Amino acid sequence: MKTAGAFVGLILLILNFCQCFGQIPRDESPRDPDFQRFRGALDQALEQKDLASLKLLFADTIYESNDGCGWPGCAQETFFEYYFKGDSSEDWQLLQRIVAYGFIPLTKEIQKNDLKGEAYFAPSYFKHFEEGLEVYVLGKDVNIRRQPSLQSEVIRRVTMQKFGCIVPPQPDGFSRITWDVDGFDWLQIQLKGGEVGYVATKFTSLELRKRVIVSKESGQWRIKWYFHPPGC
Numbered sequence: 001m002k003t004a005g006a007f008v009g010l011i012l013l014i015l016n017f018c019q020c021f022g023q024i025p026r027d028e029s030p031r032d033p034d035f036q037r038f039r040g041a042l043d044q045a046l047e048q049k050d051l052a053s054l055k056l057l058f059a060d061t062i063y064e065s066n067d068g069c070g071w072p073g074c075a076q077e078t079f080f081e082y083y084f085k086g087d088s089s090e091d092w093q094l095l096q097r098i099v100a101y102g103f104i105p106l107t108k109e110i111q112k113n114d115l116k117g118e119a120y121f122a123p124s125y126f127k128h129f130e131e132g133l134e135v136y137v138l139g140k141d142v143n144i145r146r147q148p149s150l151q152s153e154v155i156r157r158v159t160m161q162k163f164g165c166i167v168p169p170q171p172d173g174f175s176r177i178t179w180d181v182d183g184f185d186w187l188q189i190q191l192k193g194g195e196v197g198y199v200a201t202k203f204t205s206l207e208l209r210k211r212v213i214v215s216k217e218s219g220q221w222r223i224k225w226y227f228h229p230p231g232c
Contacts, residue, residue: 027102027124035120038214038221039099046096049087055080058223059215065228083226095226098123098212101138106213119215119224123208129162131229135189136162136205144197148178148186155197163199164190177201 029035038057045053055076063073068082084091101123125136137144137158144156166176166188176188184200191197201207213225 028105029103029120030118032216032221034216034219035214035221042099042223043096046092046099049092051080051084054084057221058226059217062223063213063225063227068226079226094208094210095212098208098210101125101208103214106215117216119213122212122214123205125160125162125205126211132165134162134164135187136160137199137203138205138208139203142199142203144189144191144199145186146197148181148188148198150182150184152198155195156191163197166190166196 029039041053042057044050045057058076058079060076061073062069062076062079063071064079065071068074069078073079083089099122103120103122104124104127106119106121125138129136138160140159141157142159143154144158145152146155147153178186178188178198184202186198187201187204187206189197189199209228211225211227211229212223214221215224216222217224
């Protein structure tokens with residue numbers, strides 16, 4: 001089994017490969033030395049699962065969605081009652097993966113709520129991306145199949161590409177997902193020319209269930225938002 005650090009290294013290799021062909025936005029993190037120190041401290045805290053160090057990198061009040069301490073957010077002490085609970089918490093690797101994809105400047109199109117000062121958003125592939133209508137395949141040579149099964153024909157192999165979700169959505173608000181077939185959940189996606197395909201959700205942006213906003217207030221970069229966006 002690969003360690004979290006090795007997995008993030010693989011992400012970076014994939015990103016470098018894809019950027020040669022312009023498939024995804026580049027990491028647009030600021031050159032501000034303060035941000036670089038923040039980013040380095042965050043990487044180290046996540047790699048070591050150092051909760052005390054991680055708390056220093058979060059704002060006093062953290063805004064997030066209803067699956068945690070509730071909208072519009074809560075004090076840091078309350079936030080950490082829901083997240084990063086022990087070394088086994090999936091939040092460690094989840095945030096590590098999000099950060100590995102890099103940051104882009106926050107825009108009103110991405111987040112309409114006002115933030116004081118400069119702010120950046122992760123993951124970077126969100127640029128030119130319609131959350132809730134599109135999905136990213138996050139990986140190299142990921143199989144797209146004709147039907148939701150490992151036994152089905154592979155109709156395409158893709159690397160870090162964006163696809164449309166099948167519309168209209170189902171009555172519960174989600175696109176067609178076929179659950180637990182051959183050990184995977186499968187998302188139905190729209191290919192070019194109207195063709196339909198299926199991809200295992202574990203290789204898509206659906207698996208990165210959080211988004212992060214980092215803002216600079218009073219000269220300090222801190223994680224201000226950790227939230228669950230609308231699904232595909």
